[in-house]
Structure formats: C-alpha cells, structure tokens
Amino acid sequence: MKILVCISHVPDTTSKINFTENDTKFDINGVQFVINPYDEFSLTRAMWFKENQGASVTVVNVGNASTEPTLRKALAIGADDAVRVNMEAIDGLSVAKQLVEVVKNGGYDLVLAGRESIDYNGGMVPGMLASLLDFNFVNGCVGMEIEGSSVKLTREIDGGNESLSTTLPLVVAGQKGIVEEKDLRIPNMRGIMMARKKPLNVVEPVADESATSIESFSKPAPKGTVKLVDADNIDELINLLHNEAKVI
Numbered sequence: 001m002k003i004l005v006c007i008s009h010v011p012d013t014t015s016k017i018n019f020t021e022n023d024t025k026f027d028i029n030g031v032q033f034v035i036n037p038y039d040e041f042s043l044t045r046a047m048w049f050k051e052n053q054g055a056s057v058t059v060v061n062v063g064n065a066s067t068e069p070t071l072r073k074a075l076a077i078g079a080d081d082a083v084r085v086n087m088e089a090i091d092g093l094s095v096a097k098q099l100v101e102v103v104k105n106g107g108y109d110l111v112l113a114g115r116e117s118i119d120y121n122g123g124m125v126p127g128m129l130a131s132l133l134d135f136n137f138v139n140g141c142v143g144m145e146i147e148g149s150s151v152k153l154t155r156e157i158d159g160g161n162e163s164l165s166t167t168l169p170l171v172v173a174g175q176k177g178i179v180e181e182k183d184l185r186i187p188n189m190r191g192i193m194m195a196r197k198k199p200l201n202v203v204e205p206v207a208d209e210s211a212t213s214i215e216s217f218s219k220p221a222p223k224g225t226v227k228l229v230d231a232d233n234i235d236e237l238i239n240l241l242h243n244e245a246k247v248i
Helices: 037-053 065-077 092-106 125-133 189-195 234-243
Strands: 002-006 009-011 033-035 056-063 081-086 110-114 136-147 150-157 160-167 170-174 200-203
Touching (some): 002 037, 002 092, 002 125, 009 065, 033 037, 033 065, 037 065, 037 136, 056 092, 065 189, 092 125, 125 136, 125 170, 136 160
Parallel strands (some): 002 110, 081 200, 110 170, 136 170
Antiparallel strands (some): 009 033, 150 160
C-alpha cells in the first residue's frame, strides 16, 4: 500500500500574528512554523500502517523552499520520502490541482490529510482532491482500519459518530481520534539524522491560474470591557443581555 500524506506548513498557535503591505500579506517575521496539527494526526496513523502493514509513506507539501524544514520533520518522524511542489499555496483549488498530479504520478492508494489547516481553516483541499481524482472520500475521520483494499472508517458527525465501509483508492481527512494526542511522535536524534539522507524531491507545478486572490486580512475585534452586575439586580442583567448583548 502506498500512502501519501498532505502536510501543511502553518504558524505555531503561540505565534503573534501581524500583517504587512496594507494588511494584504501575512508577516512571517519571528513566526515559528510547524506541521499542521490535523495533518500530524493523519501522519501518525500512516506510520502505524507502515510499521504494521508494510505500507510506504510519502509526505507532500505545496509551497516554496521555506516549507522544507517542516517536511524534514515529517521525514524524521518516519516518512520514507517527501515531495515539495514548488509554488506558493494560493487557494484550495490550485493546491488540490497540484496534488492531483503528485497522486497520479506516484500511484498512491491512500491519501491522508487533516480535515483543515489551522491557518486559513478552509477545509476544502481533501474534498476537492478526491473529486478531481474520482477517489472515495471520508471527512472528519476518527478511526480507520484497512484490510487489503477494504476500509472501515469512523467519522465524527453532529451528536455522535458514523461507521462507514469503502474501498481503496481513498482520500481521508483526519482529525484527533484517528490517533490520540499521546500517540503523536516527537522526532528523536536517530530520526533527525536519517531524515537528512531521505529524498526530498522538488517538482515544478502544472500550469494553473488561481481562481481567487486575497484582498486583505484583519484581526478579530478586541474584547470589550466587562460590566459587573450585582447578583440581586436581575432586571439590569436581563436589560443588558437583551439590549446590548442581544442574546435574548
């Protein structure tokens, strides 16, 4: 079984976010980048299939050279090789189109990704990729078992979980539950040393025009001041909730 794991290069959640050029570009100065957490859950599940079922694991990213340390971390965790599509990740559709070519050229049976990236939270790429490839697709996956070409999955839905059966080839968008946080792996020194020798292949993008462009970014509005209401003054509390907060 050949597995391709899609890796997004995202800012660490502790990073301070700023924008430049009239709020049209993200300021990367001083920002620490990491593997997208949802992708890391899927990568860890892929490693289980490698160690227990002999699968090969390739990681892929659409991005410029600055994303290579993140790919190297994925290699240090245990992936066999990496692919970087040499272009800026502009929008979900353009990224999906680039990944289609990687999947077709590599002959992968299973494509794993996170349900969304924590920077733009679009959640579009896995579904678009499956549609363009005409692969089966399961989103919000919290459990997966594979036997031959048969796959049993569990995905999170409102109010509970749903059990599904399907077949390879397949695109899966995973999240916490596909593995637990305690199962996530920290690269050890041996893994880091081995990652330096593993192939990281840079491929040029296929011709494509982005369908969207960024007009501007904005930060959430600052939190308002807190109004304290005496515990005995219920009428005032109701008035504030109704006329100011407008929640009742």
